[in-house]
Amino acid sequence: xxxxxxxxxxxxxxxxxxxxxxxxxxxxxxxxxxxxxxxxxxxxxxxxxxxxxxxxxxxxxxxxxxxxxxxxxxxxxxxxxxxxxxxxxxxxxxxxxxxxxxxxxxxxxxxxxxxxxxxxxxxxxxxxxxxxxxxxxxxxxxxxxxxxxxxxxxxxxxxxxxxxxxxxxxxxxxxxxxxxxxxxxxxxxxxxxxxxxxxxxxxxxxxxxxxxxxxxxxxxxxxxxxxxxxxxxxxxxxxxxxxxxxxxxxxxxxxxxxxxxxxx
Amino acid sequence: xxxxxxxxxxxxxxxxxxxxxxxxxxxxxxxxxxxxxxxxxxxxxxxxxxxxxxxxxxxxxxxxxxxxxxxxxxxxxxxxxxxxxxxxxxxxxxxxxxxxxxxxxxxxxxxxxxxxxxxxxxxxxxxxxxxxxxxxxxxxxxxxxxxxxxxxxxxxxxxxxxxxxxxxxxxxxxxxxxxxxxxxxxxxxxxxxxxxxxxxxxxxxxxxxxxxxxxxxxxxxxxxxxxxxxxxxxxxxxxxxxxxxxxxxxxxxxxxxxxxxxxxxxxxxxxxxxxxxxxxxxxxxxxxxxxxxxxxxxxxxxxxxxxxxxxxxxxxxxxxxxxxxxxxxxxxxxxxxxxxxxxxxxxxx
Numbered sequence: 001x002x003x004x005x006x007x008x009x010x011x012x013x014x015x016x017x018x019x020x021x022x023x024x025x026x027x028x029x030x031x032x033x034x035x036x037x038x039x040x041x042x043x044x045x046x047x048x049x050x051x052x053x054x055x056x057x058x059x060x061x062x063x064x065x066x067x068x069x070x071x072x073x074x075x076x077x078x079x080x081x082x083x084x085x086x087x088x089x090x091x092x093x094x095x096x097x098x099x100x101x102x103x104x105x106x107x108x109x110x111x112x113x114x115x116x117x118x119x120x121x122x123x124x125x126x127x128x129x130x131x132x133x134x135x136x137x138x139x140x141x142x143x144x145x146x147x148x149x150x151x152x153x154x155x156x157x158x159x160x161x162x163x164x165x166x167x168x169x170x171x172x173x174x175x176x177x178x179x180x181x182x183x184x185x186x187x188x189x190x191x192x193x194x195x196x197x198x199x200x201x202x203x204x205x206x207x208x209x210x211x212x213x214x215x216x217x218x219x220x221x222x223x224x225x226x227x228x229x230x231x232x233x234x235x236x237x238x239x240x241x242x243x244x245x246x247x248x249x250x251x252x253x254x255x256x257x258x259x260x261x262x263x264x
Numbered sequence: 265x266x267x268x269x270x271x272x273x274x275x276x277x278x279x280x281x282x283x284x285x286x287x288x289x290x291x292x293x294x295x296x297x298x299x300x301x302x303x304x305x306x307x308x309x310x311x312x313x314x315x316x317x318x319x320x321x322x323x324x325x326x327x328x329x330x331x332x333x334x335x336x337x338x339x340x341x342x343x344x345x346x347x348x349x350x351x352x353x354x355x356x357x358x359x360x361x362x363x364x365x366x367x368x369x370x371x372x373x374x375x376x377x378x379x380x381x382x383x384x385x386x387x388x389x390x391x392x393x394x395x396x397x398x399x400x401x402x403x404x405x406x407x408x409x410x411x412x413x414x415x416x417x418x419x420x421x422x423x424x425x426x427x428x429x430x431x432x433x434x435x436x437x438x439x440x441x442x443x444x445x446x447x448x449x450x451x452x453x454x455x456x457x458x459x460x461x462x463x464x465x466x467x468x469x470x471x472x473x474x475x476x477x478x479x480x481x482x483x484x485x486x487x488x489x490x491x492x493x494x495x496x497x498x499x500x501x502x503x504x505x506x507x508x509x510x511x512x513x514x515x516x517x518x519x520x521x522x523x524x525x526x527x528x529x530x531x532x533x534x535x536x537x538x539x540x541x542x543x544x545x546x547x548x549x550x551x552x553x554x555x556x557x558x559x560x561x562x563x564x565x566x567x568x569x570x571x572x573x574x575x576x577x578x579x580x581x582x583x584x585x586x587x588x589x590x591x592x593x594x595x596x597x598x599x600x601x602x603x604x605x606x607x608x609x610x611x612x613x
Contacts, residue, residue: 158344158346160342160344160346161346161348163308163311163313163333163340164340164342164346164408165359166311166312166313166332166333166334167311167312167313167333167334167336167338167339167340167409168334168339168359168360168363168408168409168412169334169335169337169360169363169364169412170334170363171332171334174363178359179348182350183348183349183350185350
C-alpha cells in the first residue's frame, strides 16, 4: 500500500515525542549518576539488602499467585458459570483502585482486629511491619497481570487439544498437567515475569502494611525526603537498571512466542 | 458395535433430536452431510467429549452414556490434526500409551515403530510438529489414535484440509489401515466421493437427522429424496405425474416430456436418472431401452475425467460420457441428439 510521505512523517514526530518523554528521565537517571556514588551505593549494605528483599518478596508473591492464579485463569478461560464477568472485573480491581487504598483494605483484614489476621497470628505470622506484609501487598496489586495473561493464554488453546488427550485416556487433571499447562507455558512465564516486575515497583500498598523492613521503593522515598535528591538518585538508578533488564527478557520471550505462532 | 439410542443434544443453535444409529462390528461407517450440520457433535457425544442431554450410547452392548471419555477407549481424529505442539512426532504418537503407565518403555518403542512403518512416517520420529506437511501431520494424527487400539475410531473430516493428491493417498491408506486392524470406524465428511470410496455403509444427514442409511451403491442409485440425490452429485431430479397405459407406466414431467418407468408408485412422484446411465446417439437406435428421446445439446462441459453434456429434451438433462465418445460422435453445441436410457434406470421416489 502506498501511503503519502507526510502521513508517515507526522506519525513519526508524534511517536518520537512520547518516546523522548519516556526515555529522557530514565537515561538521565542512569547516566547522570556519578560513577563513584553508584559504586558506593552498590556497596552499601542497607541498600543492597533492601533491593534483595524487594526481589525476594515479589518472587514469593508471584509463586503464591502461580499456585492459585493458574487454576483461576484456567476456570475463567474454560468454564462458563454464573457471575463469571463479575469475577473477571474483580480481578482487575487492584489495578484500578489507589494502591494506598489497597494497603488500607488489606490492613483491615490482615491486621490484628480481624479474624484472618488473628488466625495467622496463631502461627506466628504477622502481616504488619513484616516480610509477610510486603508479600501480600505485592500479591494483591500485581496478581491481575499474571491471571489475565494466563487466562488469555488458555483461551488461545483450541479446546480440541484437551479433548484429544481425554480420548487417549488422560483424566482431566492429567490432561491439564500434560497438555494445557505446557501449551500455555509461554504465557504463564511472561505473566509471572510481568507480575514479578510489577511487584518490585509497588510502593503504595507496601508502605501502608510494612514501612519496615524497607523495600527499595520505600528506601528511595525515604532517602529523598530525608537526605534529598543526591542520595535518592543512585538507588533509583540501580532499581531502574534491574527493571530494564527484566523487561528486556520479557519482550524477548514474547517475541520468541510470536515467532512460533506465525510459524504454525 | 456401537449403538446410539434416542440421542438428544442441544448446543447453541444446533440441535439433534432422537438420533438413532447403529454401527456394526468392524464396519466402516460414513456419516455424510453438508458442513455445519453438527456431525462433529455426534462424534464428540460418542467419544464422551460432550455430555448427552437425553438418550443412550451402547458400546458392545455396554451402556457407556455416563462413562468418562478417558475410560471409553474411543479414538478421535480431528480435521485440523490437533498435534501437541510442545511434543515431537514420537512423543505425540506415544502419548496415549503413556496415559495409564501400563506399557514398558520397550513395548512403547515397539508399538510406535510398528504403527509409524505402517504410515511410512518412521523417518519423522524426532521431527518438530511445525516442520511437517499437512499430509504428514494427518498421518501422525491417525497413528496417535490407532496406536492405543481403540474399540471405535472416530474421524471428523480427516481429509478435508488436504490437497487433492494427498487426500487420494490418505484415502487409500485409511482403507488399508481398516483392513489391517478392522477397527469399527465412524467417519464424518461432506465429500460424497470420499464416502463412496471408503464406506461399507453411508448415513446421509440433514439438520441433525438421518435421511437415508444404506450401502454406497444403494444411496447412490436409489436416493430417498431430492436432498440425497443432489448430494450425490445428481442433477437429474424431476417431478411429475405417473400414468398407466396398457400396463406400461409413464411419468409425465411436462406437456411434451414423458419417460417410461418401472415402479409401484402412482400419482405425483419424483424421479432421478444418474447421468452415467444415459447414453447418447446421433441417430435413433432400436434398443431395448424404452426411453429414446430426441433433444438438442445445450452445453458441453469438460470435467477432466469425463464430459458432461447438458441436453434439452423438454427438460434439461445432464449426461456423462467419455472423452472418446465425444470425439467419435463429433458432438457440438446445438447438435440434434438422442438420449437413450432404460425404464429401470429411472429411480422413482
